[in-house]
Amino acid sequence: MSALMLQLAGPLQAWGSAARFARRTTENAPTKSGVIGLLAAAQGRDRTQDLSDLTALDFGVRIDQPGTRVRDYQTAHHLDTDRSMPVSERFYLADAVFVAAVAGDDALIDRLHEAVRAPVYLPYLGRRSCPPARPVDLGLRSGTGVHEALESEEWRASTWYQRRLRREAAVSLPLLVDAVAGDTRADSRRDTPLSFDPLHRRYALRGVRTHTVEVANPWARGPAAPEHDPTSLLGGD
Amino acid sequence: MSRTILDLHVLQTVPPSNINRDDTGAPKTAVYGGARRSRVSSQAWKRATRMAFDDLLDAGELGVRTKRVAELLTVRIQNIDTAIEEREAWTLAAETVQAATGSKIDVPKRKAEAAKKNGQPEPAPESAYLMFLSARQLDALAELAVEGRADIKAFLKDNKKRAKELADTRHSVDIALFGRMVADGADVNVDAAAQVAHAISVHPVENESDYYTAVDDENPDEETGAGMIGTVEFNSATLYRYAALDADLLRRNLGEGLREDEPVTQPLRRAVEAFVRGFVESLPTGKVNTFGNHTLPEAVIVKLRRTRPVSFVGAFEEPVAPGDGHVRKASERLADYVGQVEAAYGLADDTETWVLRVGPSTADLADLGTELPLAELVTAVGTATAERSAPTA
Numbered sequence: 001m002s003a004l005m006l007q008l009a010g011p012l013q014a015w016g017s018a019a020r021f022a023r024r025t026t027e028n029a030p031t032k033s034g035v036i037g038l039l040a041a042a043q044g045r046d047r048t049q050d051l052s053d054l055t056a057l058d059f060g061v062r063i064d065q066p067g068t069r070v071r072d073y074q075t076a077h078h079l080d081t082d083r084s085m086p087v088s089e090r091f092y093l094a095d096a097v098f099v100a101a102v103a104g105d106d107a108l109i110d111r112l113h114e115a116v117r118a119p120v121y122l123p124y125l126g127r128r129s130c131p132p133a134r135p136v137d138l139g140l141r142s143g144t145g146v147h148e149a150l151e152s153e154e155w156r157a158s159t160w161y162q163r164r165l166r167r168e169a170a171v172s173l174p175l176l177v178d179a180v181a182g183d184t185r186a187d188s189r190r191d192t193p194l195s196f197d198p199l200h201r202r203y204a205l206r207g208v209r210t211h212t213v214e215v216a217n218p219w220a221r222g223p224a225a226p227e228h229d230p231t232s233l234l235g236g237d
Numbered sequence: 238m239s240r241t242i243l244d245l246h247v248l249q250t251v252p253p254s255n256i257n258r259d260d261t262g263a264p265k266t267a268v269y270g271g272a273r274r275s276r277v278s279s280q281a282w283k284r285a286t287r288m289a290f291d292d293l294l295d296a297g298e299l300g301v302r303t304k305r306v307a308e309l310l311t312v313r314i315q316n317i318d319t320a321i322e323e324r325e326a327w328t329l330a331a332e333t334v335q336a337a338t339g340s341k342i343d344v345p346k347r348k349a350e351a352a353k354k355n356g357q358p359e360p361a362p363e364s365a366y367l368m369f370l371s372a373r374q375l376d377a378l379a380e381l382a383v384e385g386r387a388d389i390k391a392f393l394k395d396n397k398k399r400a401k402e403l404a405d406t407r408h409s410v411d412i413a414l415f416g417r418m419v420a421d422g423a424d425v426n427v428d429a430a431a432q433v434a435h436a437i438s439v440h441p442v443e444n445e446s447d448y449y450t451a452v453d454d455e456n457p458d459e460e461t462g463a464g465m466i467g468t469v470e471f472n473s474a475t476l477y478r479y480a481a482l483d484a485d486l487l488r489r490n491l492g493e494g495l496r497e498d499e500p501v502t503q504p505l506r507r508a509v510e511a512f513v514r515g516f517v518e519s520l521p522t523g524k525v526n527t528f529g530n531h532t533l534p535e536a537v538i539v540k541l542r543r544t545r546p547v548s549f550v551g552a553f554e555e556p557v558a559p560g561d562g563h564v565r566k567a568s569e570r571l572a573d574y575v576g577q578v579e580a581a582y583g584l585a586d587d588t589e590t591w592v593l594r595v596g597p598s599t600a601d602l603a604d605l606g607t608e609l610p611l612a613e614l615v616t617a618v619g620t621a622t623a624e625r626s627a628p629t630a
Contacts, residue, residue, distance in 0.1 A: 011550055072259075072265065095271065122242070129435055131479065131548045133550045133551045135582055161271065198423035199423045
């Protein structure tokens with residue numbers, strides 16, 4: 001087993017899992033369907049092509065820099081009559097950085113790695129108007145699963161963001177991975193793609209387990225502030 | 238497989254303006270690199286580019302986005318056979334489009350009722366939403382409709398595949414570049430070959446508000462106050478604009494060798510040239526009469542690549558600080574960043590680069606590639622793209 005590490009960074013990204021019609025929302029982290037879609041497109045698969053090998057991969061994502069939510073208000077007009085069409089709202093994550101990992105069979109992961117470096121269809125971060133600002137490919141980690149690979153990955157947040165947290169020598173990052181069967185503390189999300197066929201897109205539920213991982217902050221400065229808990233003076237327990 | 242991908246990078250300064258606003262009337266913004274930036278949405282700039290095509294391309298190479306597709310087809314049907322009455326042509330047109338796209342073409346209920354009430358004849362049928370068809374596709378569908386005139390329903394039953402093919406080949410330049418979505422007929426959808434990013438300013442921006450009063454011309458008395466007061470929000474920005482173009486997909490969308498008398502890559506070449514020129518020169522028109530912000534880019538960098546597109550927005554993640562304007566610093570940053578990224582990822586060798594730049598503040602960009610004025614740059618890019626995509630004999 002090996003893991004392919006992907007860096008998802010850009011001024012704007014959008015990862016919808018329940019977005020429909022005129023209100024297109026985004027989750028706060030990349031969805032499995034979004035990342036599998038990116039990989040399938042990199043390989044040049046058509047929308048109607050079988051995805052089962054990609055869906056079977058283990059998936060995880062780490063929120064290295066959470067970003068902020070942007071609401072985009074969009075109008076459109078009929079070109080012939082100039083009457084306005086229904087306005088739509090699109091939500092984006094601005095200024096976010098994620099590290100995603102997929103793990104599985106070595107040969108398939110190798111092929112995906114190659115595809116990400118020379119993609120057949122242009123890559124984008126959840127929505128076509130969101131091109132990546134950094135190379136997506138972060139390389140392979142052989143002999144590890146998603147969780148371990150994401151745990152040992154260096155912190156990919158932007159320099160300005162790392163410096164802003166310079167008082168923290170180690171930073172906690174949320175890590176969202178596929179839940180194992182029977183995990184009662186998992187959330188569920190409908191973002192496992194079964195088919196991207198535009199005639200009938202289908203998604204299955206996926207159990208998602210949230211962990212936190214600690215990463216070192218390269219910009220950490222001096223010793224951490226001493227432990228200070230004023231309420232301890234009040235005694236009691 | 239050899240790939241051809243075109244990257245377009247533009248630095249453009251706009252003075253106080255509000256070219257793309259949100260529902261409160263404020264210019265759109267986004268946070269990047271921890272700082273608020275001015276933003277112009279990709280949709281706004283794609284529309285401006287598409288509008289610029291009217292002056293750059295023949296109408297026959299463009300598409301029409303309308304609900305009145307039956308009426309458009311009727312004109313063409315009657316051009317082929319003047320003996321066909323309007324009403325019969327409407328039916329022929331409606332049935333043909335329905336077979337080709339899977340979308341229902343009906344007389345809109347409300348319009349029909351209104352006509353009935355006013356004693357007018359029934360109006361023309363329309364599609365339920367905007368249909369995007371190229372001029373060539375409409376011509377071909379009109380011919381098909383006339384061919385099956387005797388019994389259109391039975392004819393289309395046998396020729397449904399042909400009708401679909403006619404709606405799915407020979408796409409116009411705008412459909413090939415920006416895509417088409419037909420909700421009821423996903424098999425005639427077209428994947429966009431162009432990817433346009435939201436333009437963002439290279440520096441932090443705070444929106445400002447202009448308080449204005451309007452004087453009543455017909456009220457010459459003193460101390461009358463204002464006839465109207467209001468505010469307009471605006472900002473000024475040096476924008477980084479980026480677009481990527483998949484030349485291989487564009488070529489597939491356009492089709493090739495459509496005319497005997499031209500090389501197979503001619504449609505691709507014309508489309509690439511129109512896109513580069515249209516994207517560089519166009520500007521969304523929001524509040525343009527209020528601010529008169531008709532600027533042209535200070536710098537344009539065009540790159541032809543073999544593996545993948547690369548955006549240089551990372552050069553501006555750390556916002557440019559104000560100083561002697563923003564263009565000089567932005568050019569310095571960009572020149573430095575392009576070199577570093579291409580060296581780090583081994584991209585420099587397979588990349589051809591052209592540069593257009595204005596004034597001494599963009600001097601740092603000169604070494605990135607071949608410097609040319611716009612008209613020559615457009616031709617050079619079009620030629621190189623066509624050559625790379627030409628079948629190797």
